[in-house]
Amino acid sequence: MNLLVFTKRVxxxxxxxxxxxxxxxxxxLAKIPFxxxxxxxxxxxxxxxxxxxxxxxVTAISMGDRExxxxxxRAIAMGAHNGxxxxxxxxxxxPSQRAAIACNFIKKENIPFDLIFTGVQSEDDQFxxxxxxxxxKLDLPYVSMVIGIDEIEKEYVIVRRELEGGLQEKIRxxxxxxxxxxxxxxxxxxxxxxxxxxxxxVERKVYEAEVYNDAPRLIEVERWVYPPKKGGAxxxxxxxxxxxxxxLGILKEKGVYQ
Amino acid sequence: xxxxxxxxxxxKGIFEERxxxxxxxxxxxxxxxxxxxxxGPYEIPPITERVLKVPVEEATxxxxxxxxxxxxxxxxLKGKPDAVIFTSSSSGTELASYxxxxxxxxxITDLSAYDKERAxxxxxxxxxxxxxxxxxxxxxxxxxxxxxxxxxxxAVTKIPATEAMEAVAAGGxxxxxxxxxxxxxxxxxxxxxxxxxxxxxxxxxxxxxDYEELAGILRAVLSGSRPVIDKMWLPKVxxxxxxxxxxxxxxxxxxxxxxxxxxxxGMKDSECIIxxxxxxxxxxxxxAHFGIVSDVHKVRDKLKDIVRG
Numbered sequence: 100m101n102l103l104v105f106t107k108r109v110x111x112x113x114x115x116x117x118x119x120x121x122x123x124x125x126x127x128l129a130k131i132p133f134x135x136x137x138x139x140x141x142x143x144x145x146x147x148x149x150x151x152x153x154x155x156x157v158t159a160i161s162m163g164d165r166e167x168x169x170x171x172x173r174a175i176a177m178g179a180h181n182g183x184x185x186x187x188x189x190x191x192x193x194p195s196q197r198a199a200i201a202c203n204f205i206k207k208e209n210i211p212f213d214l215i216f217t218g219v220q221s222e223d224d225q226f227x228x229x230x231x232x233x234x235x236k237l238d239l240p241y242v243s244m245v246i247g248i249d250e251i252e253k254e255y256v257i258v259r260r261e262l263e264g265g266l267q268e269k270i271r272x273x274x275x276x277x278x279x280x281x282x283x284x285x286x287x288x289x290x291x292x293x294x295x296x297x298x299x300x301v302e303r304k305v306y307e308a309e310v311y312n313d314a315p316r317l318i319e320v321e322r323w324v325y326p327p328k329k330g331g332a333x334x335x336x337x338x339x340x341x342x343x344x345x346x347l348g349i350l351k352e353k354g355v356y357q
Numbered sequence: 358x359x360x361x362x363x364x365x366x367x368x369k370g371i372f373e374e375r376x377x378x379x380x381x382x383x384x385x386x387x388x389x390x391x392x393x394x395x396x397g398p399y400e401i402p403p404i405t406e407r408v409l410k411v412p413v414e415e416a417t418x419x420x421x422x423x424x425x426x427x428x429x430x431x432x433x434l435k436g437k438p439d440a441v442i443f444t445s446s447s448s449g450t451e452l453a454s455y456x457x458x459x460x461x462x463x464x465i466t467d468l469s470a471y472d473k474e475r476a477x478x479x480x481x482x483x484x485x486x487x488x489x490x491x492x493x494x495x496x497x498x499x500x501x502x503x504x505x506x507x508x509x510x511x512a513v514t515k516i517p518a519t520e521a522m523e524a525v526a527a528g529g530x531x532x533x534x535x536x537x538x539x540x541x542x543x544x545x546x547x548x549x550x551x552x553x554x555x556x557x558x559x560x561x562x563x564x565x566x567d568y569e570e571l572a573g574i575l576r577a578v579l580s581g582s583r584p585v586i587d588k589m590w591l592p593k594v595x596x597x598x599x600x601x602x603x604x605x606x607x608x609x610x611x612x613x614x615x616x617x618x619x620x621x622x623g624m625k626d627s628e629c630i631i632x633x634x635x636x637x638x639x640x641x642x643x644x645a646h647f648g649i650v651s652d653v654h655k656v657r658d659k660l661k662d663i664v665r666g
Contacts, residue, residue: 112483228454235458240530243451265539273530283587317463321490332648355551
């Protein structure tokens with residue numbers, strides 16, 4: 100079985116301050132470390148596991164700047180057989196353009212596939228749209244929020260997708276298809292620095308993404324702003340001992356701790 | 358006809374409350390509003406001017422292959438909708454992206470706010486640390502998914518005019534086989550009065566035992582945010598958030614949780630929220646009643662020391 104898996108390099112902003120610059124025209128990411136998008140890590144792991152079971156091939160594809168080679172090397176260290184970088188000269192904020200590039204790349208380069216994996220969303224733009232638009236453009240069935248792959252046959256897969264409140268639905272999908280993988284579907288394997296270094300020896304192809312972009316821009320970012328502040332918390336400040344005593348006082352006042 | 362098409366989300370025969378957010382956003386567009394819904398015994402509140410009922414089961418209705426065909430059919434009958442609005446849920450997001458791809462329309466997902474004077478859409482980036490102000494290009498038509506809790510107001514109160522649609526062929530390449538219920542665990546976190554919830558910020562699975570100990574001495578129940586459950590540091594039944602449990606304890610003590618929207622949606626109605634995080638800009642401080650900016654482990658250890666005397 101041939102599997103394609105999209106993997107994206109994103110800024111790790113979880114515990115970092117993200118600053119808007121140039122009067123809202125830009126975001127300063129210079130001091131922020133980058134990493135593989137969390138959901139894509141699960142996708143790569145799932146693709147590698149299926150390839151191991153079916154004696155298949157995993158091709159990792161990344162769309163981004165030259166530095167995105169880093170996530171391809173990581174995917175190869177996890178078990179992907181090869182990698183392709185669709186190199187962008189500037190960030191693309193419209194998911195329809197990203198999907199168009201991916202679609203045209205797969206078609207024009209005759210990349211064989213039975214299953215395409217994307218992460219449910221990427222941590223930076225949170226669009227959660229790449230898999231769906233790509234599936235529509237390639238005229239393939241699509242399932243997102245896939246939290247379990249229960250059966251894999253030549254013609255179809257049976258998957259579970261996550262809904263709200265702990266509910267899941269079971270779905271049968273004909274192949275070829277696109278699945279957007281939810282986090283928690285598996286436990287991604289550990290990748291050592293040595294493993295990533297070794298992966299550097301596997302050839303990764305680089306393509307100019309713009310060559311495959313035939314889609315007009317459908318949405319445009321006017322500017323970046325900070326979200327409006329809500330009421331906000333009353334901050335407990337001071338020495339740690341005093342802060343923790345304040346916290347215990349609140350618990351007592353609320354009647355949950357004596 | 359100039360109208361906004363709201364795609365209803367229904368699950369197990371229930372009209373989901375988040376449809377009200379879609380209607381709230383639609384009312385800002387100041388166009389006629391039409392609710393698209395599968396036939397069924399749903400109690401539909403009067404939130405739109407018209408209702409279009411489709412003679413299919415809910416699972417077929419929520420199949421993206423079917424939905425994109427259905428919207429095309431509605432377009433043939435009623436003309437192009439100015440907006441097609443979905444909820445920002447597991448299914449809404451799936452349906453919206455596929456439909457946008459099929460119909461070639463601009464897509465804004467997880468819409469948090471809208472400036473009707475400037476026709477600007479606000480969308481979250483970087484876990485709510487930044488918002489992008491977006492404009493759609495072309496003739497102004499678009500598809501959106503609406504974040505739950507973001508749009509509350511709508512003006513329609515009269516009983517809507519209801520119309521039945523003819524059947525449309527369903528996409529057979531994707532078949533619904535049934536729902537799977539989550540297994541019941543030994544602990545029901547929705548019943549706890551005091552939840553001590555841990556997030557990615559605690560660092561590793563090795564730390565869980567110490568937080569469990571703290572929960573024990575404070576007589577709290579230990580729960581967690583999605584990353585903690587994904588990494589299998591805690592079982593799924595302990596997950597707070599949209600894909601886990603919605604909780605409303607007297608006190609929700611969030612330690613090392615930054616406050617992804619999906620988590621906030623599951624705990625925001627707690628009577629008292631106390632957040633501990635080393636990042637002063639963590640979104641959870643916007644929703645908490647009390648906040649502590651500190652290393653969570655230091656707070657944990659100090660609390661233990663004080664309680665033990």
